[in-house]
Amino acid sequence: MNQPHQISTFNEKSLHAALKAWYAQPNDRVEVAVDGFVIDLVRGDLLIEIQTRSFASLKRKLRELTANHQVRLVYPIAQEKWIVKLDEELSWPLARRRSPKRGVVQQLFAELVSFPKLMAHPNFSLEVLLIREEETRRYVGPRQAWRRRGWATHERSLLAVVEQHHFAAPADLLTLLPAALPDPFTTADLTTALAQPRRLAQQMVFCLRENDLIKMIGKQGRAILYRMS
Numbered sequence: 060m061n062q063p064h065q066i067s068t069f070n071e072k073s074l075h076a077a078l079k080a081w082y083a084q085p086n087d088r089v090e091v092a093v094d095g096f097v098i099d100l101v102r103g104d105l106l107i108e109i110q111t112r113s114f115a116s117l118k119r120k121l122r123e124l125t126a127n128h129q130v131r132l133v134y135p136i137a138q139e140k141w142i143v144k145l146d147e148e149l150s151w152p153l154a155r156r157r158s159p160k161r162g163v164v165q166q167l168f169a170e171l172v173s174f175p176k177l178m179a180h181p182n183f184s185l186e187v188l189l190i191r192e193e194e195t196r197r198y199v200g201p202r203q204a205w206r207r208r209g210w211a212t213h214e215r216s217l218l219a220v221v222e223q224h225h226f227a228a229p230a231d232l233l234t235l236l237p238a239a240l241p242d243p244f245t246t247a248d249l250t251t252a253l254a255q256p257r258r259l260a261q262q263m264v265f266c267l268r269e270n271d272l273i274k275m276i277g278k279q280g281r282a283i284l285y286r287m288s
Contacts, residue, residue: 074192075111077217078135082109093128096120109133111215114170121174125182134170136162138189138221144196144210152195164189164224165235165253168263175269178229185226191218229270233287235263245282 079099083089088101100107106128110117117132124130140158167187177183196210226232237252244252249260264285267273273285 073111074135074215074217075109078109078111078133078188078190078220081217081220082107082133094124096124098124104129106130107133109135111135114173118174121177121183125177125180127182129182129184131184131186133186133188134167135188135190135192135217135220136164136166137192138162139191141191141193141218142196143193144198145213147198162189163253163255164222165255165259165263168235168266169259171266172262175266178226178232178266178270187224187226188220189222189224190220192216193218229272232267232270233272236287243276243284243286245279245284247282 079089083100084102086102089099091098091101093101093106098106099109106124108117108121108130110132121130121132138161140160141155142158143155144153146153164187167185171178171185178185193216195213195216197213198209199211201209237249240252241248246257246260246264249263250257253260264273271288274288275283276286277284
């Protein structure tokens with residue numbers, strides 16, 4: 060794990076552009092066409108794709124690229140998020156506050172469910188960046204953004220990259236299991252140990268099972284018991 064890197068990116072137009080600029084090294088090539096796809100960064104024989112949103116849209120791209128190339132997928136998770144509400148002209152902040160939610164590396168499983176078995180491909184690796192970000196919001200009305208009382212995301216900006224976590228093989232995912240997890244365990248046990256929603260624990264179990272890292276060994280009442288393979 061690298062030491063934290065501080066970066067000021069208020070002039071960046073998007074979180075994706077800021078992460079690409081932060082991640083790039085001097086000899087990297089940017090926005091390169093490879094096998095019919097545009098790749099964010101090319102570092103020697105390594106193709107680097109930065110994804111700030113859902114993994115689902117990348118399934119075909121990664122499947123085809125990993126057939127002939129080394130591919131690294133970089134995914135940011137907001138360990139800390141500041142929320143700024145802008146006025147109607149998007150020129151002046153009305154309020155700024157820190158979100159009470161704290162992102163954790165295990166949240167990668169919420170996206171990895173789109174292609175969990177790709178972790179076993181020798182040409183694929185995954186890197187998670189824990190970041191501090193600022194999210195600006197604009198008022199669009201309750202019909203368009205009823206969950207946030209009419210406020211929608213306008214832009215996401217990178218404030219800092221705090222940690223890097225690299226996963227080159229399925230077994231690396233086991234490092235994300237809590238040390239206090241009982242043996243055997245249920246998804247309820249995992250939920251408690253992670254202090255995260257039950258849904259995330261279920262997604263984590265699914266990905267680990269798909270990679271043959273854990274197996275079902277029976278039941279405890281109606282709950283399935285799991286153990287590391």
